Amino acid sequence: MIQTLQDLKSQFYQTLAPPPDLNVWQWADEYRVLASEASSEPGPWRTDRFPFWREVMFELSPQSSTEEIVCMCGAQVGKTEICLNLMGYTIHWDPGPMLYVQKTLDAVRKFSAQRFKKSLENSPVIRGRLPEAKSRDDANTIFVKNFPGGILILGGANSAASLRSMPIRILMLDEEDSFDADIDEEGDPAELAIVRTNNFPRRKIFHLSSPKIEETSKIEPLYKEGDQRSYNVPCPFCKKKQTIDWAQIKFKRDKKNFLVPGSVYLQCKFCKKRIREHHKTWMLENGIWIAAEPQREIASFHLNALYSPLGFFSWDKAVNRFLRYVRTLDTEKLKVHINSTLGETFSEKGKKVDYGMLESRKEEYPAPAPAGVLIITAGVDVQDDRIEVETVGWGEHEENWSLDYSRFMGDPEYDDVWQLLDLHLKKTWGHESGAELPIACTGIDSGYVAKRVYKFCRAREERRIFPVKGTDGWGKGLINRPNKRNKDRVWLTFTYADELKSKIYSMLKAVNPGPSHCHFPNLPDYDANYFRMLTAEKLRRKRSGGKYILKWELPAGRRNEALDCRQYAIAALNILNPDLEKLKAENGPVVLKPRKVRKVKKRVLSKGL
Numbered sequence: 001m002i003q004t005l006q007d008l009k010s011q012f013y014q015t016l017a018p019p020p021d022l023n024v025w026q027w028a029d030e031y032r033v034l035a036s037e038a039s040s041e042p043g044p045w046r047t048d049r050f051p052f053w054r055e056v057m058f059e060l061s062p063q064s065s066t067e068e069i070v071c072m073c074g075a076q077v078g079k080t081e082i083c084l085n086l087m088g089y090t091i092h093w094d095p096g097p098m099l100y101v102q103k104t105l106d107a108v109r110k111f112s113a114q115r116f117k118k119s120l121e122n123s124p125v126i127r128g129r130l131p132e133a134k135s136r137d138d139a140n141t142i143f144v145k146n147f148p149g150g151i152l153i154l155g156g157a158n159s160a161a162s163l164r165s166m167p168i169r170i171l172m173l174d175e176e177d178s179f180d181a182d183i184d185e186e187g188d189p190a191e192l193a194i195v196r197t198n199n200f201p202r203r204k205i206f207h208l209s210s211p212k213i214e215e216t217s218k219i220e221p222l223y224k225e226g227d228q229r230s231y232n233v234p235c236p237f238c239k240k241k242q243t244i245d246w247a248q249i250k251f252k253r254d255k256k257n258f259l260v261p262g263s264v265y266l267q268c269k270f271c272k273k274r275i276r277e278h279h280k281t282w283m284l285e286n287g288i289w290i291a292a293e294p295q296r297e298i299a300s301f302h303l304n305a306l307y308s309p310l311g312f313f314s315w316d317k318a319v320n321r322f323l324r325y326v327r328t329l330d331t332e333k334l335k336v337h338i339n340s341t342l343g344e345t346f347s348e349k350g351k352k353v354d355y356g357m358l359e360s361r362k363e364e365y366p367a368p369a370p371a372g373v374l375i376i377t378a379g380v381d382v383q384d385d386r387i388e389v390e391t392v393g394w395g396e397h398e399e400n401w402s403l404d405y406s407r408f409m410g411d412p413e414y415d416d417v418w419q420l421l422d423l424h425l426k427k428t429w430g431h432e433s434g435a436e437l438p439i440a441c442t443g444i445d446s447g448y449v450a451k452r453v454y455k456f457c458r459a460r461e462e463r464r465i466f467p468v469k470g471t472d473g474w475g476k477g478l479i480n481r482p483n484k485r486n487k488d489r490v491w492l493t494f495t496y497a498d499e500l501k502s503k504i505y506s507m508l509k510a511v512n513p514g515p516s517h518c519h520f521p522n523l524p525d526y527d528a529n530y531f532r533m534l535t536a537e538k539l540r541r542k543r544s545g546g547k548y549i550l551k552w553e554l555p556a557g558r559r560n561e562a563l564d565c566r567q568y569a570i571a572a573l574n575i576l577n578p579d580l581e582k583l584k585a586e587n588g589p590v591v592l593k594p595r596k597v598r599k600v601k602k603r604v605l606s607k608g609l
Contacts, residue, residue: 077303226299
């Protein structure tokens with residue numbers, strides 16, 4: 001086909017024209033493609049599915065002069081997808097240096113290999129701009145992505161080295177409330193990263209997180225420093241705009257605190273009519289962000305999981321999550337509801353228990369292991385002149401019975417005291433049903449004389465006797481399961497003492513028998529001294545490195561061995577991870593047999609010929 005001179009001129013002038021002035025959400029609608037491996041709704045990205053993110057993505061765009069953007073959100077609202085949209089936009093449309101930070105390097109490694117690779121490289125305009133990583137020396141690795149005109153660095157908040165890179169124009173801090181307060185004695189990881197943006201007048205700093213603990217939260221103070229926007233949606237009946245709040249979620253429950261199907265609805269704050277979840281799509285499409293402090297420079301947004309689009313996290317699921325707490329009185333489940341569903345902080349205040357009240361609750365057991373006990377664990381604390389151990393029986397919803405507290409005197413560097421412990425851990429406990437229950441799993445503190453603990457546990461692994469080691473940390477769960485043996489050929493489980501102690505104190509405050517309630521036997525070892533040790537530590541808020549942290553502190557002159565033993569007994573239960581409710585319904589008390597353990601041969605290095 002012969003082209004006219006006019007056609008050739010038209011094509012030439014088109015190449016000189018500047019590209020369309022797209023912002024981040026417009027770019028995502030035009031170019032982003034979601035992969036089936038990384039999304040429940042593969043195919044072209046549609047901001048209409050998450051209309052509340054449209055304004056956030058505009059603030060992240062160069063068309064907005066806002067430098068700092070804060071999102072305090074619940075889970076299941078697609079917040080990490082916003083970071084992926086910003087990455088794709090920058091790589092394709094507005095090149096420059098970026099830094100994306102998650103709480104650990106391991107988390108970043110998984111994000112890079114799964115979410116980033118599948119989500120962005122599935123989009124044609126991104127594919128080809130990011131060559132495959134082939135070696136550690138390549139320009140593109142798991143942690144560094146070079147592209148024409150820019151670079152993306154993926155860093156961990158637990159590694160100062162990964163945050164001390166080149167100057168950065170765009171910084172994304174994902175799940176900032178999970179970051180440690182201080183890393184490598186260099187200060188707050190977020191502040192270390194923010195310093196990298198100082199040379200860019202058009203910088204973007206994106207704080208993005210579900211909130212965790214009120215007393216130490218980073219994201220909540222940042223949200224309050226900003227203009228505090230909330231997403232207001234219209235009622236489908238009276239059309240008045242309002243936020244979707246937990247207080248407006250209404251439902252019915254049966255006598256056992258299970259949700260009555262079909263009973264969940266949102267009550268309008270104005271006309272009081274029942275709004276069903278199928279109305280939510282229209283409501284979200286017609287919602288607007290309203291700022292409480294519009295004069296402030298920081299753009300801050302709060303969004304709970306009740307806004308999650310139809311087909312994702314439903315109101316029914318939110319209510320069921322709450323009712324799981326009601327049935328179990330497990331504060332960990334309450335935290336999940338408050339943090340992940342409501343997008344609000346959880347207060348750890350009031351973690352104080354009267355030891356005298358606990359001592360007054362001692363009771364006579366009808367058998368060494370009462371009828372409610374389904375499984376038994378033990379926790380062992382090692383001191384320089386003795387070993388202390390508590391044996392605990394566990395029932396439905398973690399109702400628990402202290403069965404025995406023993407103390408074996410002797411230097412743990414020598415065998416005698418370990419032989420006494422071994423005999424004790426071989427004991428069985430007469431159950432009210434007539435069965436003899438062994439200790440199903442034991443956690444032994446390896447913070448002191450670790451080699452001796454490893455030797456003892458390694459020889460008794462078939463009896464599920466494992467070393468544990470306590471470490472500080474909030475918002476990380478109760479334990480960190482090992483995925484391989486350590487260099488001493490044992491399965492070493494790390495326990496998060498802050499969370500474990502918080503859980504113990506919450507359980508001690510459960511007054512009535514039932515979920516999480518602690519029973520104590522009327523035995524000589526459960527005297528006033530035991531209960532003083534169990535409640536010895538106090539939760540204090542302290543300032544460290546310019547940030548507030550929560551620390552459990554042991555007052556001078558007090559001992560806490562009973563508290564530590566209880567920690568390790570709970571850790572042992574979590575290592576086993578039994579379904580206590582299912583055991584209660586189907587099997588009753590469990591007599592676990594020793595498991596078969598494959599022998600691990602020592603590695604022998606070849607000495608050559």
